[in-house]
Amino acid sequence: xxxxxLWTDGLAWALVAACIAFAWIVHxxxxxxxxxxxxxxxxxxxxxxxxxxxxxxxxxxxxxxxRLALEQxxxxxxxxxxxEVQSVLDALLDRLRTARERTYSAPLAIHAYQKESIxxxxxxxxxxxxxxxFAGLHLHSEGERTTDLVVRASSGAVIGLLIxxxxxxxxxxRKGEQSRQPSPERTDAAWLSLAxxxxxxxxxxxxxxxxxxxxxxxxxxxxxxxxxxxxxxALVIGTLTTFVMLPFSLGLGIAAGYCKGWIxxxxxxxxxxxxxxxxxxxxxxxxxxxxxxxxxxxxxxxTLAERADLRLLFLCIILGLTSWTGLxxxxxxxxxKLRELDYVQAAxxxxxxxxxxxxxxxxxxAMHLVVITLVTEFSSxxxxxxxxxxxxxxxxxxxxxxxxxxxxxxxxxxxxPPVWWSLAAAFSFMFILVLAANLLADAVRDxxxxxxxxxRIAPAATQAGAHR
Amino acid sequence: MSAWLLRRFAYALVILFAVNLLTFALFFxxxxxxxxxRMQLGNKRVSAEAIERxxxxxxxxxxxxxNASASGPGRWTDTLFFEKSVRLFLFDFGNDIDGRSIREEIxxxxxxxxxxxxxxxxxxxxxxxxxxxxxxxxxxxxxDLSGRIACIGLMSVSSLFYIISGQYLVSKVFALVPISxxxxxxxxxxxxxxxxxxxVLGGIGAGARFYRTLFLExxxxxxxxxxxAKGLSEWTVMFRHVLRNALIPILTGVVAVIPTLxxxxxxxxxxxxxxGLGSYTIDAIQSQDFxxxxxxxxxxxxxxxxxxxxxxxxxxxVDPRVRLE
Numbered sequence: 001x002x003x004x005x006l007w008t009d010g011l012a013w014a015l016v017a018a019c020i021a022f023a024w025i026v027h028x029x030x031x032x033x034x035x036x037x038x039x040x041x042x043x044x045x046x047x048x049x050x051x052x053x054x055x056x057x058x059x060x061x062x063x064x065x066x067r068l069a070l071e072q073x074x075x076x077x078x079x080x081x082x083x084e085v086q087s088v089l090d091a092l093l094d095r096l097r098t099a100r101e102r103t104y105s106a107p108l109a110i111h112a113y114q115k116e117s118i119x120x121x122x123x124x125x126x127x128x129x130x131x132x133x134f135a136g137l138h139l140h141s142e143g144e145r146t147t148d149l150v151v152r153a154s155s156g157a158v159i160g161l162l163i164x165x166x167x168x169x170x171x172x173x174r175k176g177e178q179s180r181q182p183s184p185e186r187t188d189a190a191w192l193s194l195a196x197x198x199x200x201x202x203x204x205x206x207x208x209x210x211x212x213x214x215x216x217x218x219x220x221x222x223x224x225x226x227x228x229x230x231x232x233x234a235l236v237i238g239t240l241t242t243f244v245m246l247p248f249s250l251g252l253g254i255a256a257g258y259c260k261g262w263i264x265x266x267x268x269x270x271x272x273x274x275x276x277x278x279x280x281x282x283x284x285x286x287x288x289x290x291x292x293x294x295x296x297x298x299x300x301x302x303t304l305a306e307r308a309d310l311r312l313l314f315l316c317i318i319l320g321l322t323s324w325t326g327l328x329x330x331x332x333x334x335x336x337k338l339r340e341l342d343y344v345q346a347a348x349x350x351x352x353x354x355x356x357x358x359x360x361x362x363x364x365x366a367m368h369l370v371v372i373t374l375v376t377e378f379s380s381x382x383x384x385x386x387x388x389x390x391x392x393x394x395x396x397x398x399x400x401x402x403x404x405x406x407x408x409x410x411x412x413x414x415x416x417p418p419v420w421w422s423l424a425a426a427f428s429f430m431f432i433l434v435l436a437a438n439l440l441a442d443a444v445r446d447x448x449x450x451x452x453x454x455x456r457i458a459p460a461a462t463q464a465g466a467h468r
Numbered sequence: 469m470s471a472w473l474l475r476r477f478a479y480a481l482v483i484l485f486a487v488n489l490l491t492f493a494l495f496f497x498x499x500x501x502x503x504x505x506r507m508q509l510g511n512k513r514v515s516a517e518a519i520e521r522x523x524x525x526x527x528x529x530x531x532x533x534x535n536a537s538a539s540g541p542g543r544w545t546d547t548l549f550f551e552k553s554v555r556l557f558l559f560d561f562g563n564d565i566d567g568r569s570i571r572e573e574i575x576x577x578x579x580x581x582x583x584x585x586x587x588x589x590x591x592x593x594x595x596x597x598x599x600x601x602x603x604x605x606x607x608x609x610x611x612d613l614s615g616r617i618a619c620i621g622l623m624s625v626s627s628l629f630y631i632i633s634g635q636y637l638v639s640k641v642f643a644l645v646p647i648s649x650x651x652x653x654x655x656x657x658x659x660x661x662x663x664x665x666x667x668v669l670g671g672i673g674a675g676a677r678f679y680r681t682l683f684l685e686x687x688x689x690x691x692x693x694x695x696x697a698k699g700l701s702e703w704t705v706m707f708r709h710v711l712r713n714a715l716i717p718i719l720t721g722v723v724a725v726i727p728t729l730x731x732x733x734x735x736x737x738x739x740x741x742x743x744g745l746g747s748y749t750i751d752a753i754q755s756q757d758f759x760x761x762x763x764x765x766x767x768x769x770x771x772x773x774x775x776x777x778x779x780x781x782x783x784x785x786v787d788p789r790v791r792l793e
Binding site for chain 1: 482483484486487490491494495503616617620621623624625626627628629632636640728731734735749750753754756758761764765768769772773776
């Protein structure tokens with residue numbers, strides 16, 4: 001076995017390390033912790049945290065790649081590795097990955113979608129729906145399917161609840177006495193959503209061991225597997241893109257606002273120019289160029305996965321280049337405001353260098369804008385990926401993503417009966433991810449934005465009642 | 469005012485020139501005409517003569533920046549940059565891959581694009597403002613909270629889902645309107661109802677939520693408290709005071725979008741087979757017709773800059789405190 005470090009893997013893990021470091025710094029400073037605590041007061045945000053954590057775990061498990069060693073005939077020869085790059089998630093989902101049917105099959109079905117000629121034992125052939133190769137093999141007769149599914153689902157629910165109970169008891173005994181007094185933090189919402197996730201997860205896992213829970217696609221691959229594999233792509237695009245653009249927006253935005261003058265003019269000119277180009281067209285142009293480069297340099301890439309990965313990274317960079325302007329503009333306005341404040345004037349009077357004022361006084365006090373942008377951009381980027389893949393300028397067609405799933409399945413609704421499950425799986429996974437991110441982003445914006453933090457909205461009842 | 473306009477116009481020209489330089493660099497320097505010829509001619513085993521012939525036919529065989537073989541001003545004008553970029557300023561876009569004039573195509577496709585984009589824009593604006601005003605009216609109550617969550621839910625659905633499921637349910641299952649296509653005159657209504665409805669639905673989430681925050685910001689102002697102190701009813705306060713003042717940021721924000729309506733909607737046009745500029749762009753991207761893509765980039769940038777100008781002007785019109793200098 002040989003580990004393969006793809007570009008996006010390395011960046012994703014670096015990002016995780018950076019987030020842990022950031023969390024550590026926040027944890028040690030009370031004034032940084034306060035807004036995060038306000039986020040925890042929102043029940044919807046707390047409920048979405050476990051959902052995002054599950055997606056994150058799946059994405060990270062899919063970010064450790066390796067190539068299996070091939071069996072060696074000659075012991076002396078150097079080790080040879082499979083061309084196919086696998087991830088830890090593939091190993092975990094080995095059954096789903098290898099359970100390949102011939103073509104479409106409906107969710108939880110035991111028969112294929114199309115009729116085929118089947119040779120009977122007595123030599124005749126009939127046209128009927130053939131049995132699937134990997135679904136419902138343990139059943140003795142067709143009638144057992146419903147009872148079997150009910151048993152599997154309910155046992156899954158019980159298992160999920162049991163796991164939840166163990167975690168809950170563990171957390172409770174660790175916290176001990178101090179948790180007795182009521183706190184405004186809505187951990188109850190987080191526990192509730194964790195219970196639901198564990199129950200659904202265990203139910204799906206129980207059923208997936210005997211059936212194709214979301215059916216199979218045109219080439220017979222399990223749709224659940226495809227959807228789970230797509231999560232990593234969505235997460236990479238949603239997070240790396242904003243981080244790629246972060247140095248640009250921070251550096252140029254703050255420099256423009258703090259220094260004013262020709263630097264300000266120059267930065268404004270750059271972002272007006274970039275903004276004026278319709279972003280889809282700029283992305284399309286850049287991706288087409290990238291494709292030409294990849295096609296003319298096939299020797300740079302050892303495996304198909306590396307090629308697809310480089311295209312993904314490039315897509316992130318291009319999306320970042322077209323979207324850094326929004327954050328840069330916000331930071332410029334904030335720096336213009338901050339540079340007039342007393343503590344910045346004092347620092348300047350004390351002879352602190354401009355660079356240091358920008359980095360430790362201005363940038364640090366504009367961090368709330370960065371946090372808000374990071375969380376709000378995430379969901380729009382995940383949605384954008386699907387659209388770009390539809391237009392044909394998204395990720396590599398060989399890479400699993402929600403966009404490629406939708407693109408491959410969108411014409412199948414016109415079949416009779418319609419093949420809806422691929423679309424349904426892609427859209428519902430994407431919806432859950434984006435909804436959770438949006439709910440969290442909403443709470444983060446409320447907690448970090450000083451405008452909403454100072455002027456909390458009074459309920460209509462009290463305001464309307466005041467003048468009566 | 470006129471001096472200001474003149475200065476802004478000059479600035480716009482400079483930006484357009486920068487856009488042109490950027491797209492020229494993207495399309496011709498990084499990606500040489502040879503690559504383009506190879507891609508258009510289909511395979512990698514194209515003979516050098518075929519490439520040369522293709523370049524000559526399409527006019528790509530000139531030097532990029534400076535033509536040493538020509539004389540006089542021709543040294544600068546008889547180049548690829550002048551032919552392909554500077555001419556865009558005169559709205560001379562050249563021909564697309566099929567040999568049709570891009571300019572004619574754009575003029576012909578503008579109508580269908582506007583027929584879709586303008587109703588989506590107007591109906592959507594009215595819808596969003598009404599929805600947001602309702603949420604602001606019931607602010608802090610369960611109704612407001614459920615409205616907000618509904619907005620976030622609507623925002624979280626992919627626009628592809630709205631289009632695909634709408635097309636499937638309305639056109640295929642219930643067969644109320646044709647699945648796709650377009651025709652002139654009143655007949656177009658049949659084809660436009662569904663895409664307009666979907667466009668409006670897809671925009672509600674983000675729009676209504678944004679307008680709600682604008683309304684709430686306005687509600688916290690002193691003059692609103694004064695109005696309440698005078699004893700005006702909540703209804704009058706909302707419509708006579710809050711709505712009118714919140715319309716200033718809404719309208720000035722919206723003005724920037726109006727010129728870009730000409731560009732059409734990429735997804736809706738391509739799914740519903742509306743022969744507008746959006747579907748033209750997607751077709752050009754998919755057939756890698758760089759000249760069309762570049763023309764659309766130029767057109768889009770120009771319209772964006774017009775939008776910026778209109779925004780500044782509209783500020784002075786609705787807010788007497790702002791003056792153009």
